Amino acid sequence: MNAFSLKDKVVVVTGGTGILGGSFVLAIAKAGARVVIIGRNQERLEQKKNEVLALGGQALALQADVMEEAQLINARDQILATYGTIDGLVNAAGGNVPEALLTPDQDIFDLNIAATKKAMDLNLWGSVVPTHILGASMLEKGGSIVNISSVSSKKVLTRVLGYSMGKAAIDQYTEWLGVEAATRHAGKIRVNSITPGFFLTEQNRRMLTNEDGSLTERGEKIIRATPYGRFGKPEELNGALIYLLSDASKFVTGITVTVDGGYTVYGGI
Structure with a gap:
């Protein structure tokens, strides 16, 4: 048996119509899983679903906002009605909020506080909310949750405070939930993350x-x-993703796999 296979698993990808999320969707389908694509734009959802079908895979496209609990509950119910299970969740929704960026001509004290909060909320709660609504469906059979962090949680990047704080919180959340899920649920649910460099x-x-x-x-x-x-190229994240979703990582929880071309360890000399 191939430990890296996702055959017969059902894996949900939030932010599945984005550059990285879309790459994740195709990789998961190629690994044999039935993939559920969650995003806000119906047209792009259908396009990505059709890409999966063209590969010979199975896909379900659901329109939902990761910050809206009611929409996610409805998505969960549709997934369970269609496939009967959820085996994996990839929290790929997130990103910068333009209004939260500190521009070169602004002083640090000119920061848009409201937009900064919005950026942090998106990158933290945009993963926490889907995890707690969809992850609970893994309690019976077990499953794998993969969050997406950032090198901005490891090294200071200018201008993107809200995004960076959200990703730093994701690191803590991944470790905390990995431990809590393992101790409370006999290791059936594992929680890890990927730290991409610059894509x-x-x-x-x-x-x-x-x-x-x-x-x-x-x-x-x-x-x-x-x-x-x-x-980096989006497909260069897929090996880490499939590893963390598959049974090859069944004794792994609370870690992050860094895929950054050496950025975070380089001393500049």
Whole structure:
């Protein structure tokens, strides 16, 4: 038996229409799982579902906002009515809030507090709420929850305070829930995270690249600080993801797998 196979599992991906989340969806389908795609845009949900079907996989596309409990409860009920189980959850929803970014011409004390709170809420509660609504369905059979952290939780990145605080909280939440779930539920539910380095997404593309595709000053600094000398490719996260969702990691909980081209360990020399 292939320990890395997801055959016959049902895996939910929030933020499944984004750059990284969309890559996760296809990787999970290729590994044999029935994948549930959760997002806010119905058209993009259907597009991603059709990509899975074109691979010969099975998919269910559900429109829901990860910050809205009622919508997630409805999504959970539809999943259970369709497949009868939830075996995995990937919390890929999140990202920067434009109004929360501190611009170069602003002082630190000009920070938009309301927008900063919104960014933190999205990146923390946007994973906590789905976990507690969907994760409870794993109590009988067991399952795996994978959160998405960020290198901004390990090293200070200028301008993105709300996002960084949310991801730092995700690190603590992953460890806390991993321990609590293991001790309270006989190790049936495991909780881990992936810490991506810099990948071009819809949220950060304008900060890292110019309209002509060249790097911004911020983008150049990041490349210089990354031993691999480039941004990551979305599919380069998939190996870590499949490992954490599969039985190959059944004695692993409370950890983060860092996929950053060496960024967080590089001393600059």
